[in-house]
Amino acid sequence: MTLILFKDIDTPGLTSIDVYEKTLEGYQALKKAFAMKPDEVIEMVKASGLRGRGGAGFPTGLKWSFLAKDVFPRYLACNADESEPGTCKDRELLMKNPHLLIEGMILCSYACRIETGYNYMRGEFWEYESVMEKALEEAYEKGYLGKNIMGSGFNLEIHNHMGAGAYICGEESAMLSSLEGERGEPRMKPPFPAVKGLYGQPTIVNNVETLCVLPFIVRNGAAAYAAIGTEKSKGTKLVSVSGHVKKPGNYEVPLGTPIIDLIEKYAGGIRDGNKLKAFIPGGSSVPILPASKADVPYDYESLQAAGSMLGSGALIVMDDTTNVVSEILRITSFYMHESCGKCTPCREGTRWMYQILSEIQNKVGKPEQLDLLIDICDNMEFKCFCPLGDAAVAPVVSSIEHFREDYEELLGSLKTGQPVGTT
């Protein structure tokens, strides 16, 4: 099959511009793009069917076309704040193929008439900061960045910017707050970043993987990309398969690949002779599903129909020795830690859920606490300021729906007369 993102990714020295140019037709897409009008590039990306790979799956070309008309300067902020539990695809792209991202950022900037771009990397990617800085230097030296790029009259500066440890900065408006030098708290939407983003100017926020697809689309045309995948979910997707599998790893597959193939064929199946019990298909923010759904095709529509989401493309696999409650507790603890504290339902709700789940896990919970959990979730869902609150709810509600017996196993161990809720 056609590899778009991981083609020759393990070529030695690929982080250097010469190897990138030789191996992957590196920076060849620029010539083609500069021969087109910027709007034609936007139309091309629209026609390709590419959707945002950060989590929301919004059509990329459409997002670009929402930029406030004739307002300049405009900015590009690449979202390299990869922190969604289970997700480690962008890290592999950043450490192995930084020039693919830079080329993608140049194409996006040309199409959107942007002259300044920032690559916001999570602070923990400290090791890859120097990789990216060196790659940027090389791109400037070769004339792919700076003034009048390749004689096109187009100017672009790209800078690397490091975060300092905050999951919420992966939410686009929180990232812009952070980039402006504030606490990484989300902002009210609308206005959306395309209208008022960084420094109050029109801004495109795209994920690393999304931007890395652009050189392929520009080089080979929209139809070549749209030919891969399903009718509505076009192209390939990087899927981070982790958990109880024999060969965990990032795999690039055409959208629509059955989940069971990802687990069995790509990741080598469940290890230690155990059986598949549960999986989370799109990172910790999406509903958990039981093994009976493993034949679902891995694409946006099929996963939604199955009651979950494709999210960031992180397939977390659990075998039949797992009690799902302890994993949901771990995820809930994460959201409690990462809630920025700006809005009450999220700040308080994540803490209450954590307390209740801890009691259940420690076998001092009460059966009626399951209804209480559902009630808290009802009071959080769609009522929090940003998507973090909804994300915290999804694993809890879905795990009670599909794995109630795991909760009951822990609740059933309660002896009559034992004091409860005292931990």
Place this chain on the structure above:
Amino acid sequence: MFIFTEASEARIKKILAKYPEDRKLSAILPLLTLAQEQEGYITPEAMIEVGKRLDVSPAYVESVCSFYTMYYTKPVGKYIVKFCINISCHLNGCDNLLEYTEKKLGIKEGETTPDKKFTLLKEECLAACCEAPVMQVNNKYHVNLTPDKVDQVLASCP
């Protein structure tokens, strides 16, 4: 009193050049990171200095600093050992490994060894889930950990 070294000053110049002239507050995270690299943690004096550079109050700097988990406002060990404890690492036995490391270093998570060599911390997802369990030692990744590998990594810290 906190003074940026000459080497830091050269880097500050480069950092400030990344942002529009009237938007130098964007440099607050990189400047705090530099201050921390210099002293190991961020002192109140460093916050005052960063505030002066960016025309904001020390209180503002502290409010930003306290938001991000990678900044330490108290002294830490020479090596900061951060264990990922999120779901993919949890499914791969990070709890046992953390306990092993606690015993080995003779400290609990959140503590620093008496010789100030190691600080042991829990960390939320480090985005290396396919190589779980994972830890970072002074921001460098160590993946596919086993007790033996933890031993090797810690022994390699001079």
